[in-house]
Amino acid sequence: MGTEQIRRWESGALAHAVSDPFAQGPLPWLREGERYFDDGQLVPWYVELGCGQSSGGTVPAQRAAGPRTADDVHGQIKGFASAGAVAPGESIDFRVTVSPPQHFGVDVYRIGHYAGDGAAKITTSPRLSGIVQPAPLSADRTVSCHHWWLSWRLQIPSYWSPGAYVAVLTTDDGFRSHIPFTVRDFEPADLLLVLPDVTWQAYNLFPEDGATGASLYHAWDGDGRLLGEPDAAVAVSFDRPYAGAGMPLHVGHAYDFIRWAERYGYDLAYADTRDLHAGRVDPARHRGLVFPGHDEYWSVPMRRHATAARDAGTSLVFLSANTMYWQVELAPSVSGEPDRMLRCRKRQGPGKSALWRDQGPPEQELLGIQYVGRVPGAWPLVVQNSDHWLWDATGTQDGDEVPGLVAGEADRYFPRAPLPPHTERILLAHSPYRDAGSVRRHQETSLYRAPSGALVFAAGTFAWSPALGRPGHTSPVIQRATANLLDRICKRD
Known part of the structure; x- marks a missing residue:
C-alpha cells in the first residue's frame, strides 16, 4: 500500500490529537515541522502529513525546513528502549531499524526549563551502523519487535540528573525519530513525578502502516481503513517503537509540567x-x-x-x-x-x-x-x-x-x-x-x-x-x- 493511501490525518494519531487542542511540540527540535490546514488549524507536531487533501482542503507546504520525520511505512529509522525507566549506574538498550541500511547517530536530551529551551543535550552516541531489522511480529493484533537486534547500549553515568529524557535518532540522509525514557530516582525528594508510560503505550498504533499496527483503540482492516475499539488490540507490547515521530500521544502535558x-x-x-x-x-x-x-x-x-x-x-x-x-x-x-x-x-x-x-x-x-x-x-x-x-x-x-x-x-x-x-x-x-x-x-x-x-x-x-x-x-x-x-x-x- 502506498503512503498516499495512508493519510495520517485519518489515523489514530490525529484521531486522538483532536482531544488535545494544545498539542504543540514541547521541544525545540520538534517545532520545526509544524504544518497548517488552510483553515488555520495546527496539525500536531507528531503527525507527519503527506501530499493530499485534508477535510479542510489542501495541506500547504511545511512552514520551516528541517529534518524529515521517519514514518512507519518505510521505517527510515525507528527504535525503542529495553526499559521505560532506568537508574543512574544502570544501562539501557536501544533497538533500532534503519532503511536503507546506513550510519546513524543518537543525541540524548533531558527535558527541563534550561533558560526556556525546553531541553538540553546531555550526550551523543558514536557513529552507529544501522540495519534493517526483521519485520514486526503480529499475533491477534498484538505487535512486538522483541526479536530486534541490539543497536546501542547506553550506560547511565551516576552523575546524570534524574528526569525525562529523549533519544533523538538521525540517519546520515536526514531522517529522524525519537525514543523517550526516564532516568528514575528513588532518593527522598519533595515531589515524585510519575510519568504515564502505561497510558502512552495504550494509544500507540505502531506500525501506523495501514496494515498491521494496532493500539487499544484502533487496528487496520485489509483495505487500510482504520477500525475502532471493537476490533482493536486486547494486548499491546512495550517492545516496539511509538508510531510516527516516535513520541507518545499527550507526552507534551508531562513535559509542560x-x-x-x-x-x-x-x-x-x-x-x-x-x-x-x-x-x-x-x-x-x-x-x-x-x-x-x-x-x-x-x-x-x-x-x-x-x-x-x-x-x-x-x-x-x-x-x-x-x-x-x-x-x-x-x-x-x-x-x-x-x-x-x-x-x-x-x-x-x-x-x-x-x-x-x-x-x-x-x-x-x-x-x-x-x-x-x-x-x-x-x-x-x-x-x-x-x-x-x-x-x-x-x-x-x-x-x-x-x-x-x-x-x-x-x-x-x-x-x-x-x-x-x-x-x-x-x-x-x-x-x-x-x-x-x-x-x-x-x-x-x-x-x-x-x-x-x-x-x-x-x-x-x-x-x-x-x-x-x-x-x-x-x-x-x-x-x-x-x-x-x-x-x-x-x-x-
Whole structure:
C-alpha cells in the first residue's frame, strides 16, 4: 500500500490529537515541522502529513525546513528502549531499524526549563551502523519487535540528573525519530513525578502502516481503513517503537509540567507508572506524588499503591482528566521480561467492561471526581470558592472565567458515586460547556484532605498542565494556583 493511501490525518494519531487542542511540540527540535490546514488549524507536531487533501482542503507546504520525520511505512529509522525507566549506574538498550541500511547517530536530551529551551543535550552516541531489522511480529493484533537486534547500549553515568529524557535518532540522509525514557530516582525528594508510560503505550498504533499496527483503540482492516475499539488490540507490547515521530500521544502535558516545575526549583524525583505498579515507589520518601499528564490506564497494583500512599500521608496531585478510567493488567513479554505487555479487554466479549467504575470501586473514591466525557473545543474554567487558599494571589473571584482551560476531556463530581474518606472537601471550579451533541454539561476541579492529612487534588481537565507554560496557552492564574498547591504540599514558607 502506498503512503498516499495512508493519510495520517485519518489515523489514530490525529484521531486522538483532536482531544488535545494544545498539542504543540514541547521541544525545540520538534517545532520545526509544524504544518497548517488552510483553515488555520495546527496539525500536531507528531503527525507527519503527506501530499493530499485534508477535510479542510489542501495541506500547504511545511512552514520551516528541517529534518524529515521517519514514518512507519518505510521505517527510515525507528527504535525503542529495553526499559521505560532506568537508574543512574544502570544501562539501557536501544533497538533500532534503519532503511536503507546506513550510519546513524543518537543525541540524548533531558527535558527541563534550561533558560526556556525546553531541553538540553546531555550526550551523543558514536557513529552507529544501522540495519534493517526483521519485520514486526503480529499475533491477534498484538505487535512486538522483541526479536530486534541490539543497536546501542547506553550506560547511565551516576552523575546524570534524574528526569525525562529523549533519544533523538538521525540517519546520515536526514531522517529522524525519537525514543523517550526516564532516568528514575528513588532518593527522598519533595515531589515524585510519575510519568504515564502505561497510558502512552495504550494509544500507540505502531506500525501506523495501514496494515498491521494496532493500539487499544484502533487496528487496520485489509483495505487500510482504520477500525475502532471493537476490533482493536486486547494486548499491546512495550517492545516496539511509538508510531510516527516516535513520541507518545499527550507526552507534551508531562513535559509542560516538568519545564515549569524545574524552572521554579521544585525538588523532583522521577519514576513511571510501571514503577508504581511494581511497588518500586516508596511514598514515605516524598511529600507528594504528581501525575502530570493524561493517565487513563491503571492496574490494580497501581491504584493500591497510590491509595496506600494517600493513607500514609503522601499527597496526590492529578493534573489532567479521565484518570484511572480503564482497569488493565501488566504481564511479562514473550521473552520473560516483566511488565512489557499491557492488556485491557475494554468492551470486547461478554460480561462487564474493563472500566474501573464497573470492575471495582469507581475512580472517584480516590480522585474525588471522575470522568464525564470529551470536550469539543476549549471552554473557560469558572472559578468557585475563590476564598480558598488555592486561589490566593490569583486575583480571581467566584464566577471569574479562566479562558480555554476546559478542553480535551473533563471530570466532575458524581453524586451517586462514593466519595473518598476525607476531613475536608471542596470543589474549586464549576465550568459549563456543551458536548459534541450540544448537551449542556459541566466540569469540576476537586481538592480534599484525607484523614491521614494528605491532600488529593484533581484538575478535571486536559488543559491544566499546558497552562503552566506552553506558548500561547499559559495562564498566570493556573501557574499561581499550582504553586499554591505544591508549596503547601512541600510546606514551603
